[in-house]
Amino acid sequence: MSRATHLLNQLKAKILDRTAVVGVVGLGYVGLPFAVEKAKVGFQVIGIEQNPWRAERVNLTDNYIHDVDDNELATVVKAGLLKAVTGFENVSSIDVLVICVPTPLSKNMTPDLSFVESVTREIARGLRSGQLITLESTTYPGTTDEVIRPALEASGLRQGQDFFLAHSPERVDPGNQRYTTKNTNKVVGASDPASLEIATLFYQQTIDHVVPVSSAKAAELVKVFENTFRAVNIALVNELAMLCDRMNLNVWEVLDAANTKPFGIMPFYPGPGVGGHCIPIDPHYLEWKAKEFNFETHFIALAGEINRRMPEFVRDKALRALNQLGVAPSKAKVLIMGVAYKKDLGDWRESPSIHIIQNLRRDLVSLDYHDPFVPVIKVQGQEMHSINLETVAIHQYDLVIIATDHSTIDYTQLVEQSKAVLDTRGVTRQLPDAQDTTFQSKVTLL
Numbered sequence: 001m002s003r004a005t006h007l008l009n010q011l012k013a014k015i016l017d018r019t020a021v022v023g024v025v026g027l028g029y030v031g032l033p034f035a036v037e038k039a040k041v042g043f044q045v046i047g048i049e050q051n052p053w054r055a056e057r058v059n060l061t062d063n064y065i066h067d068v069d070d071n072e073l074a075t076v077v078k079a080g081l082l083k084a085v086t087g088f089e090n091v092s093s094i095d096v097l098v099i100c101v102p103t104p105l106s107k108n109m110t111p112d113l114s115f116v117e118s119v120t121r122e123i124a125r126g127l128r129s130g131q132l133i134t135l136e137s138t139t140y141p142g143t144t145d146e147v148i149r150p151a152l153e154a155s156g157l158r159q160g161q162d163f164f165l166a167h168s169p170e171r172v173d174p175g176n177q178r179y180t181t182k183n184t185n186k187v188v189g190a191s192d193p194a195s196l197e198i199a200t201l202f203y204q205q206t207i208d209h210v211v212p213v214s215s216a217k218a219a220e221l222v223k224v225f226e227n228t229f230r231a232v233n234i235a236l237v238n239e240l241a242m243l244c245d246r247m248n249l250n251v252w253e254v255l256d257a258a259n260t261k262p263f264g265i266m267p268f269y270p271g272p273g274v275g276g277h278c279i280p281i282d283p284h285y286l287e288w289k290a291k292e293f294n295f296e297t298h299f300i301a302l303a304g305e306i307n308r309r310m311p312e313f314v315r316d317k318a319l320r321a322l323n324q325l326g327v328a329p330s331k332a333k334v335l336i337m338g339v340a341y342k343k344d345l346g347d348w349r350e351s352p353s354i355h356i357i358q359n360l361r362r363d364l365v366s367l368d369y370h371d372p373f374v375p376v377i378k379v380q381g382q383e384m385h386s387i388n389l390e391t392v393a394i395h396q397y398d399l400v401i402i403a404t405d406h407s408t409i410d411y412t413q414l415v416e417q418s419k420a421v422l423d424t425r426g427v428t429r430q431l432p433d434a435q436d437t438t439f440q441s442k443v444t445l446l
């Protein structure tokens with residue numbers, strides 16, 4: 001039996017009898033749910049999290065990620081199955097290392113792999129034979145083979161012979177109650193058969209259906225394509241919304257009717273722009289990589305441009321609504337309802353609400369915001385605190401802009417108490433009073 005086969009069999013046995021120690025690097029929206037899932041089935045999990053506040057919260061069983069169940073976190077931590085640390089001292093004692101760190105864009109819209117690179121360097125220092133390393137972070141095709149592999153092989157060990165390396169993109173949809181880490185199919189790719197086999201086995205322990213593909217690059221492209229698909233379709237309906245505005249048509253009515261077709265269409269809805277760590281960022285990783293092949297990804301560029309234009313479109317509609325009320329922007333008070341990029345979440349990274357606030361500040365509009373999930377934000381260095389709807393009168397605002405459709409808000413009451421509402425999410429369309437003329441005279445849809 002070759003040494004590589006021996007190492008593979010050893011790790012397989014450890015995975016199957018749950019004696020493999022799992023290290024999860026980065027305990028954020030992706031890493032913490034993943035760490036809890038692995039600990040729940042009996043693996044010893046070490047979370048390596050550079051933020052001491054987060055590491056401490058985990059060890060104190062104080063949950064900070066919405067998708068993680070408080071009781072499940074407490075159970076695995078108290079059972080000694082999950083422990084968070086802030087450094088990489090224990091790397092060589094870990095059998096499987098899963099990298100879940102951020103992959104943002106630089107200011108010039110190019111991939112910023114600094115988190116992945118720094119973690120890989122740390123892992124390379126403690127790398128030993130028989131380990132599996134997987135990358136979960138979303139990135140361009142080639143990162144695993146061209147960035148991570150050489151950095152790990154600088155240790156003198158070889159992929160597929162001494163250690164195993166794979167990419168398995170996380171597909172979690174924060175806030176989705178139906179599809180969780182466990183029942184969302186998981187794609188795995190690696191550039192040598194042993195790495196693919198062991199990574200597939202590892203993921204099968206906690207995920208119902210694992211989909212192996214022939215290379216790490218293919219797995220990387222699967223994920224960026226999925227997010228590009230969303231970005232392009234959202235841009236398409238956003239563009240339709242801007243056209244309908246010019247044509248004085250109701251985009252929501254048009255989409256509702258189009259979506260009654262039982263085939264050949266998928267529902268996508270317009271909004272104030274795209275936010276979060278995925279849709280505004282990931283497609284541009286692919287756009288950047290494509291240039292290396294002298295290839296322009298026109299759909300990605302166009303979708304990014306249209307989606308980034310949306311907060312400016314919201315600003316234009318807000319100014320029009322204020323004008324109709326006879327209020328000059330510099331005298332206007334506007335309330336932004338929701339700053340999270342998505343409903344029922346506290347994540348405001350890349351949120352369109354922030355761009356709407358910046359845009360309206362340029363017009364000297366006086367702004368407040370309310371978000372039950374986000375108590376504080378910082379915009380252009382200035383801190384803003386969520387106002388308390390119990391103590392602040394909605395009627396004092398000239399306009400309320402519904403930027404996030406959190407389900408905890410009573411929209412009927414909100415419209416009743418407002419002078420005017422700009423609804424960028426179409427949430428007021430479903431209200432019982434939606435056909436009422438007073439209601440309709442107050443509410444402008446995107």
Ligand SMILES: NC(=O)c1ccc[n+]([C@@H]2O[C@H](COP(=O)([O-])OP(=O)(O)OC[C@H]3O[C@@H](n4cnc5c(N)ncnc54)[C@H](O)[C@@H]3O)[C@@H](O)[C@H]2O)c1
Pocket residue numbers: 025026027028029030031048049050051054100101102103115118119136137138139170171172173174277278
């Ligand atoms: N959030 C999502 O919905 C989602 C979904 C699918 C994929 N992804 C991808 O997963 C990756 C992680 O995203 P996230 O949303 O979990 O990010 P996050 O910011 O919530 O979490 C990343 C964590 O990594 C930690 N970290 C950074 N550098 C570190 C280091 N050197 N050592 C240890 N810890 C370090 C950070 O402190 C943070 O806690 C990204 O590539 C993202 O695109 C995210």
